[in-house]
Amino acid sequence: MAEKQYDIGIIGAGAWGTTISTLLTIAGKNVLLWAFEKEVADEVNSDHRNSVYLKGVDLPQNLTCATDFARFNKINRLIITVPSAFFSYTIQSLAPYVQKTASIVSASKGFAGPDLTRPSEILEEKFPNHQVGVLSGPNLAREIVTGHPAISLVASKNENLVRDFQATLSSERFRVYGGSDVIGTELGGALKNIMAIAGGMSDGLGLGENALAALITRGLAEMIKLGVHLRASERTFYGVSGLGDLVCTSQSILSRNHEVGRRVATGEKLEDIIKSSSSVAEGIGTTEHVHEFALRHNIDLPITSAVYGVLFENINPSRALKELMTRSLKME
Amino acid sequence: MAEKQYDIGIIGAGAWGTTISTLLTIAGKNVLLWAFEKEVADEVNSDHRNSVYLKGVDLPQNLTCATDFARFNKINRLIITVPSAFFSYTIQSLAPYVQKTASIVSASKGFAGPDLTRPSEILEEKFPNHQVGVLSGPNLAREIVTGHPAISLVASKNENLVRDFQATLSSERFRVYGGSDVIGTELGGALKNIMAIAGGMSDGLGLGENALAALITRGLAEMIKLGVHLRASERTFYGVSGLGDLVCTSQSILSRNHEVGRRVATGEKLEDIIKSSSSVAEGIGTTEHVHEFALRHNIDLPITSAVYGVLFENINPSRALKELMTRSLKME
Numbered sequence: 001m002a003e004k005q006y007d008i009g010i011i012g013a014g015a016w017g018t019t020i021s022t023l024l025t026i027a028g029k030n031v032l033l034w035a036f037e038k039e040v041a042d043e044v045n046s047d048h049r050n051s052v053y054l055k056g057v058d059l060p061q062n063l064t065c066a067t068d069f070a071r072f073n074k075i076n077r078l079i080i081t082v083p084s085a086f087f088s089y090t091i092q093s094l095a096p097y098v099q100k101t102a103s104i105v106s107a108s109k110g111f112a113g114p115d116l117t118r119p120s121e122i123l124e125e126k127f128p129n130h131q132v133g134v135l136s137g138p139n140l141a142r143e144i145v146t147g148h149p150a151i152s153l154v155a156s157k158n159e160n161l162v163r164d165f166q167a168t169l170s171s172e173r174f175r176v177y178g179g180s181d182v183i184g185t186e187l188g189g190a191l192k193n194i195m196a197i198a199g200g201m202s203d204g205l206g207l208g209e210n211a212l213a214a215l216i217t218r219g220l221a222e223m224i225k226l227g228v229h230l231r232a233s234e235r236t237f238y239g240v241s242g243l244g245d246l247v248c249t250s251q252s253i254l255s256r257n258h259e260v261g262r263r264v265a266t267g268e269k270l271e272d273i274i275k276s277s278s279s280v281a282e283g284i285g286t287t288e289h290v291h292e293f294a295l296r297h298n299i300d301l302p303i304t305s306a307v308y309g310v311l312f313e314n315i316n317p318s319r320a321l322k323e324l325m326t327r328s329l330k331m332e
Numbered sequence: 333m334a335e336k337q338y339d340i341g342i343i344g345a346g347a348w349g350t351t352i353s354t355l356l357t358i359a360g361k362n363v364l365l366w367a368f369e370k371e372v373a374d375e376v377n378s379d380h381r382n383s384v385y386l387k388g389v390d391l392p393q394n395l396t397c398a399t400d401f402a403r404f405n406k407i408n409r410l411i412i413t414v415p416s417a418f419f420s421y422t423i424q425s426l427a428p429y430v431q432k433t434a435s436i437v438s439a440s441k442g443f444a445g446p447d448l449t450r451p452s453e454i455l456e457e458k459f460p461n462h463q464v465g466v467l468s469g470p471n472l473a474r475e476i477v478t479g480h481p482a483i484s485l486v487a488s489k490n491e492n493l494v495r496d497f498q499a500t501l502s503s504e505r506f507r508v509y510g511g512s513d514v515i516g517t518e519l520g521g522a523l524k525n526i527m528a529i530a531g532g533m534s535d536g537l538g539l540g541e542n543a544l545a546a547l548i549t550r551g552l553a554e555m556i557k558l559g560v561h562l563r564a565s566e567r568t569f570y571g572v573s574g575l576g577d578l579v580c581t582s583q584s585i586l587s588r589n590h591e592v593g594r595r596v597a598t599g600e601k602l603e604d605i606i607k608s609s610s611s612v613a614e615g616i617g618t619t620e621h622v623h624e625f626a627l628r629h630n631i632d633l634p635i636t637s638a639v640y641g642v643l644f645e646n647i648n649p650s651r652a653l654k655e656l657m658t659r660s661l662k663m664e
Contacts, residue, residue, distance in 0.1 A: 138541075138545035139542060140541055140542050143540040144542065148539055148540035148542060148543060149539060149540075150540075150542035150546065151542075151657070172658055173657070175657055175658060207480055208475040208480035208481075209470075209472055209583075209584045210471060210476065210482035210580060211480060211482060212579075212580075213470035213576045213577070214470060214481075214482065214483040216576070216579050217470070217571060217572055217576035217579070220575065221570075238549075238552065239553075240546070240549055243548070243549050243575070244546060244548070244549035245545070247544075247579055248542060248544075251583075254541065325481045325483070325505070325507055326504055327507075
């Protein structure tokens, strides 16, 4: 039997990978989804469910899930949605099966290695002759999979990739913008998770909406400070993948990172929070990496430093946030 | 009996004027508050309450409220908090009693006349020899008066005014930044109310957090587009008085403008909403003024136009927001 021709392959069957696959399948695309766990693939194929990562959602009957990378060897578009900690390893295993003409886009929102290595840097290194890009935006998976509208951003140095992915991913309820600043787009998605933990802490302490708005505003300024140091364009942070994602995640009870902040603020231990979750809150590792980088390069990132203190140094969250709010007066 | 020496006079005993007065009185300042209505002044002075504009809140016993502008004639700092529609009239009546050395700051978040006249322009015209400035930020009054932390921004061309008001207004739970872009600071506070109505509409329709984040992101871009046309600095919109206030108001059930959006989205008529409120939602008039200005100057402001259509032209809110989400794809 000839293998079906797929329009796109989605690598990673977490909440976001499963959601993109569902959105595209409903829009009429042929999608092949890759899962790390055989149980997940089996459940998607036979019960049209993914009860580990996207509980309670009915998936399309014609969405196919595989665990074998060889089945992706004729697909022209790939989106990588695995957690950043597994990004390098997954790419290593996938690489031999990627066909020469395939475009590859990372949708991971974290760093793929020490020294703030971005996922797309891994892609560029491993696939020097391919078109690569990133996908990032205010995209709470559970809202999108249940039919709510959203916008997102595809960025690449290659305009053809941008146009092709815009056309492939867009539908009436999912509007995809295009951009060329890969670094800024990717950093927005990663760094906002630190602010989401801070936002969760603020909400957990009941500090209110004025305080949260203050955190988001100063959080964006902090993201830009580091971003510009890493050669991102400041402008990108004011768009869909920066501000948009930041606003969305920093206050949503649907965000795993916000949840981590809420739970530490109410006295839970980080290790207990991690143990009790099936999914990774990217912001924990990101806070660690960014804090270390900032120390080494002498960059003052007060919110990151406060979140790091609460997560890893047992600082009282109420004291940490109060200190943030009362730093010396200055011109904006 | 000699009149007490007041540190600051607050003109306008609405929710925000009463809140600033309370905050400052608690911080040890001598504050004289001005109310338009004699009943309000009497209640503040004898019952330490303002049940019309800030129901259920206990005010400090040593906060004094007056209705006579003559009592403000020895005060060196004035903050004007009246609704923008009454700004000109109030300033006209107050002017003869303002002493020569007084600094005057507007905290009104709307336009004071046709052609997008800003309140501080009225101040500059009426008080050409005084220092004038503006105060604006993510400051939901009810949160601040009940003890939650917040930040705000004072802007003026005059650095002395900025430093003096920063020192006078700041306390442990209210941190005040300083800036010099009066136009941008003032426009942020006014224009964000249009987006707050849009945010309320989105929430009233149950569109979710991704959609709201999209609205906020595109809303900020729209505010900047008009702001730059009006000679504001783009950068100011990314700070406390732009993004901060926008984030805060666009999703808060404590915002009157958000409430207007929510209620029209669920089918209430604008005139009924206006009739049922004791306070003015500034965003209604601002939407009208900005929409007319944009038409006259040929500036494309899609969100403002959508809000205008829903408020004044009977456009279905669901259709208006759907059209916003599905505008043609483009580079960001």
